[in-house]
Amino acid sequence: GVRIGVLAVQGDVREHIRTIESLGGTATAVRRPSELEGIDGIIIPGGESTTIDKLTRAFDLAEPLRARILGGLPAYGSCAGMIMLADVIADPSTDRQGNPQQTLGGLDIVVRRNAFGRQRESFETDLAFTGLADTAGAGGNDPVRAVFIRAPWVEKVGPSVEVLAEVPAPETPPPGGSSDGGPEKSGAVARIVAVRSGNLLATSFHPEVTGERRVHELFIRMIRGEA
Ligand code: GLN
Numbered sequence: 207g208v209r210i211g212v213l214a215v216q217g218d219v220r221e222h223i224r225t226i227e228s229l230g231g232t233a234t235a236v237r238r239p240s241e242l243e244g245i246d247g248i249i250i251p252g253g254e255s256t257t258i259d260k261l262t263r264a265f266d267l268a269e270p271l272r273a274r275i276l277g278g279l280p281a282y283g284s285c286a287g288m289i290m291l292a293d294v295i296a297d298p299s300t301d302r303q304g305n306p307q308q309t310l311g312g313l314d315i316v317v318r319r320n321a322f323g324r325q326r327e328s329f330e331t332d333l334a335f336t337g338l339a340d341t342a343g344a345g346g347n348d349p350v351r352a353v354f355i356r357a358p359w360v361e362k363v364g365p366s367v368e369v370l371a372e373v374p375a376p377e378t379p380p381p382g383g384s385s386d387g388g389p390e391k392s393g394a395v396a397r398i399v400a401v402r403s404g405n406l407l408a409t410s411f412h413p414e415v416t417g418e419r420r421v422h423e424l425f426i427r428m429i430r431g432e433a
Pocket residue numbers: 251252253254255256284285286287289319320355356357358
């Protein structure tokens with residue numbers, strides 16, 4: 207079976223471990239560089255990307271992890287994990303010294319943090335998702351129940367990046383128009399919330415908290431070279 211590391215410096219580590227184990231995989235928490243050895247893939251959980259960034263660097267995990275990902279280690283990031291896999295953050299946070307948060311990178315995307323704005327800070331919706339199989343107990347074409355918690359969206363994708371899911375444009379703009387965060391943050395456009403590029407997969411939402419297993423199942427098939 208596959209052995210998947212879950213970056214365990216902060217965030218919803220347990221939910222990812224549970225989901226992988228329920229699919230018959232082995233999941234191990236990764237807190238130190240030596241724990242990167244022998245894994246076939248890495249999951250970067252949801253949480254707070256600034257904290258995950260700081261602790262990953264403090265634990266000397268950032269450089270070896272970056273190197274492994276560059277070398278082809280399959281990686282899946284949910285929410286804050288998507289931010290960590292992005293090459294560019296549109297609106298990075300800066301620390302007290304004025305240094306912007308960093309990412310591991312690998313995915314040729316620009317993400318915007320907390321992008322859905324105040325009125326929709328957290329929400330759930332059903333999404334069409336490309337490439338899921340029906341081997342995890344739900345039909346491959348059934349929508350994914352997606353939970354968004356102060357979620358990012360993908361603002362730009364490079365040519366190597368495949369869009370797997372979008373939140374459709376709202377049928378009517380929210381009342382007051384820009385009141386939920388400015389014209390950039392509302393408006394009638396679909397928003398990209400799941401992407402894949404080669405061995406890298408990322409979602410703005412948290413399949414690990416709803417019992418949804420097909421996204422992790424897709425990641426396992428990517429690791430096996432079956433998807
Ligand atoms: N807003 C968080 C961040 O910027 C992500 C939230 C999440 O992972 N649920 O890191």
